[in-house]
Amino acid sequence: MRCSVNVSKFLVLAVCVLLSAGAVRADKIVLKNGRKILAYNVVEDGNMIRYETSAGQLALPKSIVDHVERGGLPAMTDSPAAAAANLKLEPSEVPFTASDSEIDKKAVHDGAIDRNYIARLEGETRTGGAPAAEAAARACFAAAQFELSKGDLERALADTRTALTYAPKQPELLMNLAYLYLRQSKFKESLEYVERAKKVSPDDADVYKLEGWAYTGLNRLDQAVASWKKAVALRPDADVQAALDRTLRDKAEEESYRENESAHFQLKYSGGAEPALAREVLRVLEAHYREIEAQLNYSPPDPIGVVLYTQEGFADITRAPGWVGAVNDGRIRVPVQGLTGVDSELSRVLRHELAHSFVQQKTRGHAPTWIQEGLAQWMEGKRSDENASVLVQVYDEGQAAPLGRLEGSWMHLHEDTARYAYAWSLANIEYIVEAQGMTDLERILDRLASGSSTEQAVRDVLHDDYGDLMQATAEYLRKNYGR
Numbered sequence: 001m002r003c004s005v006n007v008s009k010f011l012v013l014a015v016c017v018l019l020s021a022g023a024v025r026a027d028k029i030v031l032k033n034g035r036k037i038l039a040y041n042v043v044e045d046g047n048m049i050r051y052e053t054s055a056g057q058l059a060l061p062k063s064i065v066d067h068v069e070r071g072g073l074p075a076m077t078d079s080p081a082a083a084a085a086n087l088k089l090e091p092s093e094v095p096f097t098a099s100d101s102e103i104d105k106k107a108v109h110d111g112a113i114d115r116n117y118i119a120r121l122e123g124e125t126r127t128g129g130a131p132a133a134e135a136a137a138r139a140c141f142a143a144a145q146f147e148l149s150k151g152d153l154e155r156a157l158a159d160t161r162t163a164l165t166y167a168p169k170q171p172e173l174l175m176n177l178a179y180l181y182l183r184q185s186k187f188k189e190s191l192e193y194v195e196r197a198k199k200v201s202p203d204d205a206d207v208y209k210l211e212g213w214a215y216t217g218l219n220r221l222d223q224a225v226a227s228w229k230k231a232v233a234l235r236p237d238a239d240v241q242a243a244l245d246r247t248l249r250d251k252a253e254e255e256s257y258r259e260n261e262s263a264h265f266q267l268k269y270s271g272g273a274e275p276a277l278a279r280e281v282l283r284v285l286e287a288h289y290r291e292i293e294a295q296l297n298y299s300p301p302d303p304i305g306v307v308l309y310t311q312e313g314f315a316d317i318t319r320a321p322g323w324v325g326a327v328n329d330g331r332i333r334v335p336v337q338g339l340t341g342v343d344s345e346l347s348r349v350l351r352h353e354l355a356h357s358f359v360q361q362k363t364r365g366h367a368p369t370w371i372q373e374g375l376a377q378w379m380e381g382k383r384s385d386e387n388a389s390v391l392v393q394v395y396d397e398g399q400a401a402p403l404g405r406l407e408g409s410w411m412h413l414h415e416d417t418a419r420y421a422y423a424w425s426l427a428n429i430e431y432i433v434e435a436q437g438m439t440d441l442e443r444i445l446d447r448l449a450s451g452s453s454t455e456q457a458v459r460d461v462l463h464d465d466y467g468d469l470m471q472a473t474a475e476y477l478r479k480n481y482g483r
């Protein structure tokens, strides 16, 4: 979940906390209504329960909390691609032939793929008929699984596609391809292969599980609900049930909402909000869209979902009290209670969240948090001026957080540390854009989309490693904001 947060307050002390922040396990706050909230550092404070998120500390009245479960799973972002990474796929009911394990062992051995062996099997398909084709498919698939285990989605995808050319109706291959596209946030492509898998395996629960996630990614919640209902009817599954329940809750909240649409957005808003406000939000979003589209030289292929909430609805669904800004968990969610028009603050928030959607789609969900938040702040118009001298001082003292530490979730950061993380990320992005140019940033995003690590992408484009980039950023701040 990405947020807009007020970073105007800034504390140097935050750095120490950041450097010592290791892997943190999340707690679970269980409400009396049965709802569970993943949170960090849950503490009782009088009649409130306080907990941490990337947007700072939040609080709930103790009266609505049933109990707190300590040390659950580390929190994941809520995006469909992130959820797909956690999907557990059952083996298909139509297995490959018995010689599979032999082929697997020959295709991948000694920690590497044997491309000569695979090429030989592929050569044999010219004369070997169906058994040869199946063997080649199996070998390519073994290579794909090896690549996936190494985190190389792009190559895993390429090998699975090759496998499919030899076994075009293999449900396991079709579903794996759908799954890999889902992990890249390419939801339309994913659905294509789900459709093909459905034709050959219409009663496989996994097909509908994948279909539900793909529809969620496309903001087609009715269809996602239908898919997941079918999946759990075919085979009970706690993960799918949880996703289904969450989506039904979302839908129930939005049932009374009105809908509006523009070229690039699907907007829902509470019946209590003014239709004129909804129209103005769309107009402002479209204007921001055109500008960000021109700046990043990119048009997101998928429509962007936006939900305008009353304050209560926002707190209920996002589990954040009213003072927190908007969030973007795949859809832009903004509280607008009391507003009759789009003021400059709301416009800024919309632009920030929209930038997240662009980066999410452009990098296929592979942008690290420092690039996401740095670029979103840059796009909303923030610059480093007020924080420059403190950031330079922190850097000179050797206390600057390595960018590698800011790649993952900021959920576990203390509020002050998060402010530092936001400011330092903005400074690095500002340096790249102002000193190197937006085209370079664009090229970094493209490399992330094709599965490159962030530091490698930075090195390829800027010829700097993280250490060089941080030093150049500190120099940039000194030169441009120095007294």
Ligand SMILES: [Zn+2]
Residues within 6 Å of the ligand: 002, 003, 004, 005, 352, 356, 372, 373, 376
């Ligand atoms: Zn943000």
